[in-house]
Amino acid sequence: MPNLIIDDLPIEVPAGTKVIEAAEQLGIIIPRFCYHKALGSVGACRMCAVKFLQGPFKGVQMSCLIDAQDGMVVSTTDEEAVAFRKFIIELLMLNHPHDCPVCDEGGQCLLQDMTVAGGHSLRRYLGRKRTYRDQNLGVFIAHEMNRCIHCYRCSRFYQEFAGYRDLGPTQIANRVYFGRFEDGQLESPFSGNLVDLCPTGVYTDKPARFQGRRWDFERLPSLCIHCSLGCNTIANARYRAVVRVEARFNDAVNGFFICDRGRFGFPYTNQPERPRQARIDGNESSLEDAVAGAGRKLADIAHRAGPNAIACLGSRRSSLETQGLLNHLCQLMQWAEPDYFLDPLLKKKVKSAISQLDSRVAVSLRQVETADFILAVGVDPLGEAPMLALAMRQAQRKEATVAVIDPRPVPLPFSFEHLAVPTWEMNGCLKLLMEEAMRKEDEKSAARDRMAAEEGWLRNNPASAEIRRQIAQLAALFQASRNPVLICGTDIVPEATPAVVGAWARSLLEEKGKCGLFYVLPDANAFGAGLLGAANDHAFLETVGAIERGEVRALIAVESDPFERFPDRSRLEQALAKLELLLVLDYVPSPMVQQAHIFLPTSTLFETGSTFINQEGRIQIAQPVYHGGTPLSQMNGGGHPPRVYAGGLPGGEPKPAWQLLIDLAGALSLAIETGAVENPLSLVASAHPLLAGLKNTSSLLDGVRCLPDVADAEPVPADMDPAVGPGTENELQLLFVDSIFGAEELSQYADVIRQVEGEPCLYMHTQDAERLGLVEGDRVLLTLDAGAIEARVCPSQSMAPGTLVLPRRRKLEWQKAKSFSTRVTPDRIEKLK
Amino acid sequence: MNTKKEFKSPVGGAIVDPAKQSMMLAALYIAQEQNGYLTKEAVQQVAKRLGMTPGDVYSTASFYSLFRMKPVGRYVIQVCEGISCYLNDGAERVADYVSEKLGIKLGETTRDGMFTLETVQCLASCGTAPAMRVNDQLYENLSPAIIDDILERLMGEV
Ligand code: SF4
Ligand code: SF4
Ligand code: FES
Ligand code: FES
Numbered sequence: 001m002p003n004l005i006i007d008d009l010p011i012e013v014p015a016g017t018k019v020i021e022a023a024e025q026l027g028i029i030i031p032r033f034c035y036h037k038a039l040g041s042v043g044a045c046r047m048c049a050v051k052f053l054q055g056p057f058k059g060v061q062m063s064c065l066i067d068a069q070d071g072m073v074v075s076t077t078d079e080e081a082v083a084f085r086k087f088i089i090e091l092l093m094l095n096h097p098h099d100c101p102v103c104d105e106g107g108q109c110l111l112q113d114m115t116v117a118g119g120h121s122l123r124r125y126l127g128r129k130r131t132y133r134d135q136n137l138g139v140f141i142a143h144e145m146n147r148c149i150h151c152y153r154c155s156r157f158y159q160e161f162a163g164y165r166d167l168g169p170t171q172i173a174n175r176v177y178f179g180r181f182e183d184g185q186l187e188s189p190f191s192g193n194l195v196d197l198c199p200t201g202v203y204t205d206k207p208a209r210f211q212g213r214r215w216d217f218e219r220l221p222s223l224c225i226h227c228s229l230g231c232n233t234i235a236n237a238r239y240r241a242v243v244r245v246e247a248r249f250n251d252a253v254n255g256f257f258i259c260d261r262g263r264f265g266f267p268y269t270n271q272p273e274r275p276r277q278a279r280i281d282g283n284e285s286s287l288e289d290a291v292a293g294a295g296r297k298l299a300d301i302a303h304r305a306g307p308n309a310i311a312c313l314g315s316r317r318s319s320l321e322t323q324g325l326l327n328h329l330c331q332l333m334q335w336a337e338p339d340y341f342l343d344p345l346l347k348k349k350v351k352s353a354i355s356q357l358d359s360r361v362a363v364s365l366r367q368v369e370t371a372d373f374i375l376a377v378g379v380d381p382l383g384e385a386p387m388l389a390l391a392m393r394q395a396q397r398k399e400a401t402v403a404v405i406d407p408r409p410v411p412l413p414f415s416f417e418h419l420a421v422p423t424w425e426m427n428g429c430l431k432l433l434m435e436e437a438m439r440k441e442d443e444k445s446a447a448r449d450r451m452a453a454e455e456g457w458l459r460n461n462p463a464s465a466e467i468r469r470q471i472a473q474l475a476a477l478f479q480a481s482r483n484p485v486l487i488c489g490t491d492i493v494p495e496a497t498p499a500v501v502g503a504w505a506r507s508l509l510e511e512k513g514k515c516g517l518f519y520v521l522p523d524a525n526a527f528g529a530g531l532l533g534a535a536n537d538h539a540f541l542e543t544v545g546a547i548e549r550g551e552v553r554a555l556i557a558v559e560s561d562p563f564e565r566f567p568d569r570s571r572l573e574q575a576l577a578k579l580e581l582l583l584v585l586d587y588v589p590s591p592m593v594q595q596a597h598i599f600l601p602t603s604t605l606f607e608t609g610s611t612f613i614n615q616e617g618r619i620q621i622a623q624p625v626y627h628g629g630t631p632l633s634q635m636n637g638g639g640h641p642p643r644v645y646a647g648g649l650p651g652g653e654p655k656p657a658w659q660l661l662i663d664l665a666g667a668l669s670l671a672i673e674t675g676a677v678e679n680p681l682s683l684v685a686s687a688h689p690l691l692a693g694l695k696n697t698s699s700l701l702d703g704v705r706c707l708p709d710v711a712d713a714e715p716v717p718a719d720m721d722p723a724v725g726p727g728t729e730n731e732l733q734l735l736f737v738d739s740i741f742g743a744e745e746l747s748q749y750a751d752v753i754r755q756v757e758g759e760p761c762l763y764m765h766t767q768d769a770e771r772l773g774l775v776e777g778d779r780v781l782l783t784l785d786a787g788a789i790e791a792r793v794c795p796s797q798s799m800a801p802g803t804l805v806l807p808r809r810r811k812l813e814w815q816k817a818k819s820f821s822t823r824v825t826p827d828r829i830e831k832l833k
Numbered sequence: 834m835n836t837k838k839e840f841k842s843p844v845g846g847a848i849v850d851p852a853k854q855s856m857m858l859a860a861l862y863i864a865q866e867q868n869g870y871l872t873k874e875a876v877q878q879v880a881k882r883l884g885m886t887p888g889d890v891y892s893t894a895s896f897y898s899l900f901r902m903k904p905v906g907r908y909v910i911q912v913c914e915g916i917s918c919y920l921n922d923g924a925e926r927v928a929d930y931v932s933e934k935l936g937i938k939l940g941e942t943t944r945d946g947m948f949t950l951e952t953v954q955c956l957a958s959c960g961t962a963p964a965m966r967v968n969d970q971l972y973e974n975l976s977p978a979i980i981d982d983i984l985e986r987l988m989g990e991v
Contacts, residue, residue: 165886170895177895181876181887 004055004072019063019074020048030076031085031114033092033199034151035064038256039161044152046088047114051078060084089118095130096200097146098123104142105201107213111149132177137167138185139752140192140264142206145177153197154178163393163413164188178202185756188413189386189740192263196247196256207264207752208244212236221248221701223612223622224262225317225524225605226747227385229365230614230703231258235606235622240651241270241631242606252364252703253618259386260756261740265747269604270631273589276651279599287600287653291660294598295667297581301554302333309553311543312338314533315560316523317746318657319610320619320694322602323528324684325658325676326558332670336538338558340529342566343820344539346522347530349490349498351714353519354530356502357617358711361509363485363516364616369394371516373481374402375474377430377501378423379489380410383738383807385520385615388487389413395485401477403470405429407492407800408737409763417470422733422800423492427500429467434504436475438511484508485516490526492735499716506713519615523745527613531688531706540566547575554581558657559602561590564745565808567736569815570786585657588749601654603628608656611681611694613706619694620703628652731823732768732804736814739807748810760812761794763805769795772826779832782806785818790832853883861894869909870901898953906942906949908987911966915955918963927963927975928952934984947988 003012006023013022018041020030033045041064050063055072060081063074075081093115100106115121132145155168155178166187171177180186194203217236222245224231231254234246245266247258268274278290285293301309312335314326326338341347368374368391381389393414396402402416405426410418421429478484486508488501498519508515521527540562546552555576566572576582576595584596587604609624630651632641655663658680665672676683685694690706693699742748742757762780769775778793789812799805804824808814860883864875871894880887894900912918912928919925928950932938935948942949958964961973972983 166888168888168892170888170892172896172898181891182873 103201104204110199228615237626239632268749314338321680337534353498361517371485376487378493409796409799437478917959
């Protein structure tokens with residue numbers, strides 16, 4: 001480990017550490033533009049010059065390019081180095097338009113900071129400046145190339161780090177231009193990071209354009225709740241609206257970056273359609289009256305029909321506080337425990353997944369980057385947990401092998417081995433691969449013969465020879481790996497898969513001493529819902545039955561919109577119409593809110609701050625960023641706010657859902673434990689042994705894991721084979737799946753997200769398309785049980801034959817399917833002229 | 834193990850095959866011969882044939898001054914401004930002379946679409962400097978008289 005001295009301070013750093021990093025460890029921040037911890041060094045800007053006084057290098061050198069070595073004596077304040085840096089900043093400013101007043105970067109601009117810090121306050125160059133034509137890069141990013149200082153951060157992130165190639169450097173020398181071949185929406189779903197990365201104002205946040213300087217904003221740590229990864233963010237609010245979201249560094253979760261769904265998906269909190277006023281039977285009322293009215297009605301129903309006539313539907317996007325309070329209320333009232341899942345199967349899978357995790361095997365998103373072999377089963381990272389794709393790419397860049405067992409045409413920004421088998425073959429495929437990988441050398445050929453004879457399903461698969469070859473190759477690599485990570489989805493996989501993957505992870509741990517396990521769960525707080533949710537297999541599907549039978553007469557839906565995912569829309573509508581009381585608490589204008597008898601407005605995470613558990617079991621908190629209320633831009637036609645308020649914040653009625661539940665308990669003359677009102681987490685902490693750590697909230701900002709040392713894992717179900725086996729020759733399995741834009745509940749309220757979601761596609765294997773006489777771009781009418789939907793055909797070579805894949809887009813009315821998973825015969829697909 | 838797989842994605846991106854990538858310059862050169870410059874369609878076509886994004890191809894094409902992204906005249910005159918030609922009292926004089934004679938500035942094309950004038954770095958003809966190139970033809974030891982000659986001949990060729 002090299003020892004060196006920087007500015008008279010000695011430090012020892014691991015070999016390979018750059019001098020700029022060593023200085024950082026001492027708290028000395030050497031100026032830089034092109035160097036970035038995640039992107040490494042290129043030496044493009046020359047800003048990080050320091051003077052080497054002793055050791056293997058002498059004189060002014062770039063500290064981002066030189067490895068720290070024994071005996072180095074470095075000065076960052078040496079006159080020559082300072083003069084050099086001052087010269088560089090002047091050079092970089094020669095062509096810079098100096099348009100800070102109209103630049104959104106102003107106030108948070110590295111170039112501004114360095115210009116000021118470098119003492120370059122007078123422009124000596126009076127010549128003409130280079131100018132460029134800007135491009136329209138789509139709805140997320142604004143482009144102002146004149147401001148570029150050619151640090152190459154953008155193209156290094158876009159192409160090398162993230163793996164997309166439609167933006168990059170063009171031209172040469174003094175004309176180097178960063179942009180696209182032609183105007184158009186950036187293809188990368190991680191494009192928003194350019195805003196954070198670019199040290200000047202070339203790329204700025206388009207939806208947030210001209211909405212304020214950094215110092216104008218109320219600005220606090222927050223979380224992304226647009227998928228289960230729980231990336232850390234910073235939310236910026238101004239004039240009672242969230243204006244923009246940036247990535248916040250967390251070494252265990254998202255690193256420096258977030259995805260575009262997380263960055264641009266927040267406007268649900270500002271939208272004019274947001275219901276901000278309590279309502280009783282469609283008429284606006286005060287919150288108190290609505291709560292009291294709900295209490296009276298509930299008491300009445302319970303009195304007449306017993307506590308079982310009241311059902312609760314919680315949400316996987318609710319905070320832990322809200323979930324905990326809802327559970328607590330149900331217990332106190334002796335109502336049935338709330339449902340957090342519509343589909344009993346999904347509930348089983350999530351609970352099983354959570355039970356597999358313990359501190360030996362669970363790995364964080366950042367640890368996925370360090371794997372040397374990744375096997376992902378039943379997961380489409382870009383659709384279900386976008387940042388996972390970026391983490392997997394980092395592993396792959398370091399030569400890790402990545403294999404994905406999934407029937408979908410999984411798009412990933414790197415090369416990987418895709419075992420495209422239908423869902424019912426996934427467990428078998430996984431088993432073959434793992435057994436082969438765990439087998440001793442001498443058993444191998446015998447086993448392979450057996451496998452050929454036994455595995456009937458492979459015989460039916462036209463790609464079986466190819467899959468067998470892939471399995472053999474992957475098994476060898478898997479065997480040689482030292483740090484494998486198993487990733488498992490919970491959406492389309494058969495019931496047993498999470499348990500099967502968990503069991504393999506534990507055997508690998510024993511065998512190799514190291515094996516990571518990583519699940520992707522449905523929604524931001526699915527972990528909380530799984531942990532707090534009932535032990536039984538009850539799900540909302542059964543509640544709907546009970547409503548239809550008249551057993552359940554009142555439903556309390558807390559921040560939950562079953563219309564999003566319930567596969568039979570008309571059935572749900574009819575059932576809800578039968579209710580005596582539909583009490584809805586929410587912050588989005590969902591169809592549930594329209595149908596509610598009594599509606600109570602709740603506040604969003606930006607207003608309340610709250611606690612969530614990500615898919616890894618990491619408890620994290622978001623802080624309250626602003627006080628809520630109707631955005632000023634939506635009042636007075638956006639003019640000056642009234643100078644005198646008549647009391648209360650306009651549109652500030654919404655309260656945290658957990659608070660409203662406490663109020664509701666009050667209306668039902670129940671006393672909630674004292675202390676819960678100040679700190680609802682104290683109630684949650686006693687709800688589950690793994691949550692005991694919640695009592696100490698100070699550690700939560702960076703996140704703490706609530707995992708057991710050794711998992712009490714749910715066993716692999718005896719019948720590993722899923723219910724949906726191969727059907728008749730011609731039938732196709734229809735899968736409803738997530739997609740990065742347009743299928744996630746909260747972000748689809750955002751205009752910009754709607755603009756990029758694209759047209760819904762029906763994916764099918766090229767071979768199936770041929771059989772049906774369809775080609776790319778054809779429009780088809782797909783007849784489902786409750787009617788037909790129209791989609792565009794997208795044939796793909798890299799997906800499982802016999803499978804149809806349809807993203808759950810709101811536009812699509814996929815809820816005509818009537819069930820969670822379904823099979824269709826070819827005659828149901830009709831080509832449109 | 835070869836894990837190369839074509840990456841097709843509804844949200845874009847591509848994995849580049851190095852073997853195909855190495856054919857890019859030759860492909861661009863051929864494409865340029867069609868129209869004298871690289872049309873947008875030509876860039877897209879090359880990208881498609883090589884399994885790359887148009888951005889990748891444009892990035893490379895725009896790097897080289899010998900690939901043109903804008904229409905040029907029938908004859909492209911490239912006057913050397915390398916060091917030997919410069920020392921031989923050439924560069925500026927030759928360029929100025931041609932410029933005056935054709936009535937166009939550096940980088941411009943004559944109205945009749947016949948000539949485009951530009952300068953280039955060393956044409957590897959230092960021993961016979963000053964030098965210039967017209968399309969693929971090299972002209973050496975230039976003097977005003979020789980230049981007159983060349984231009985007249987080219988004009989007469991039409
Ligand atoms: S656009 Fe920004 S990030 Fe890209 S090279 Fe220019 S200054 Fe650097
Ligand atoms: S990956 Fe998930 S948690 Fe992270 S920013 Fe994207 S949507 Fe949010
Ligand atoms: S930071 Fe070292 S050269 Fe740019
Ligand atoms: S400098 Fe002109 S040919 Fe070499």
